[in-house]
Amino acid sequence: NAGVTQTPKFQVLKTGQSMTLQCAQDMNHEYMSWYRQDPGMGLRLIHYSVGAGITDQGEVPNGYNVSRSTTEDFPLRLLSAAPSQTSVYFCASSYGTPSYNEQFFGPGTRLTVL
Amino acid sequence: GENVEQHPSTLSVQEGDSAVIKCTYSDSASNYFPWYKQELGKGPQLIIDIRSNVGEKKDQRIAVTLNKTAKHFSLHITETQPEDSAVYFCAASISNDMRFGAGTRLTVKP
Numbered sequence: 001n002a003g004v005t006q007t008p009k010f011q012v013l014k015t016g017q018s019m020t021l022q023c024a025q026d027m028n029h030e031y032m033s034w035y036r037q038d039p040g041m042g043l044r045l046i047h048y049s050v051g052a053g054i055t056d057q058g059e060v061p062n063g064y065n066v067s068r069s070t071t072e073d074f075p076l077r078l079l080s081a082a083p084s085q086t087s088v089y090f091c092a093s094s095y096g097t098p099s100y101n102e103q104f105f106g107p108g109t110r111l112t113v114l
Numbered sequence: 115g116e117n118v119e120q121h122p123s124t125l126s127v128q129e130g131d132s133a134v135i136k137c138t139y140s141d142s143a144s145n146y147f148p149w150y151k152q153e154l155g156k157g158p159q160l161i162i163d164i165r166s167n168v169g170e171k172k173d174q175r176i177a178v179t180l181n182k183t184a185k186h187f188s189l190h191i192t193e194t195q196p197e198d199s200a201v202y203f204c205a206a207s208i209s210n211d212m213r214f215g216a217g218t219r220l221t222v223k224p
Binding site for chain 1: 115118120123145146148150155156157158159160163203207208209210211212213214215216217
């Protein structure tokens with residue numbers, strides 16, 4: 001199993017550009033989530049999904065969109081990038097709700113918005 | 115919403131000594147408390163967790179304690195080794211919402 005994979009590893013955008021961060025898992029996990037990690041602030045939940053076709057907002061959802069058309073994939077879209085979105089983004093998955101199941105994290109995407 | 119505070123932000127110990135990291139949480143409904151280890155350039159990895167109906171859990175050199183009344187939980191690492199050097203995060207979870215502490219950078223000096 002590859003686990004949780006994320007692409008790209010690094011990305012530089014200009015303010016106003018759009019892009020999609022890709023996340024895929026091959027563990028047949030129902031729950032998937034996106035976090036951003038900023039210095040001194042730990043990880044903050046952006047959006048999560050409890051299954052295909054179901055998504056919900058986390059702690060910091062503004063400026064980000066998600067969709068879940070398949071169990072395996074959970075892309076994160078930035079429609080109009082802003083410097084405040086410079087961060088390291090982690091995708092995670094678990095068999096069920098993270099309150100009862102171990103979350104597995106991907107290797108991260110380092111995004112810089114100029 | 116839930117708020118998790120973690121202390122200290124940095125911790126340096128000599129190899130073989132013990133390390134303790136402490137976290138407090140605000141929402142008494144939180145029922146799951148995992149600890150993650152993050153090595154440089156990698157995603158966090160679960161090292162130990164504890165549920166609200168348990169006061170202590172141990173796994174070899176790592177232990178976690180939970181005080182529900184005071185709403186705080188701690189990670190204890192004994193006989194530290196250089197490979198324990200990493201950033202450690204605590205978290206508190208209710209259902210689908212997980213909130214993380216700001217992290218502790220642990221350095222184990224040989």
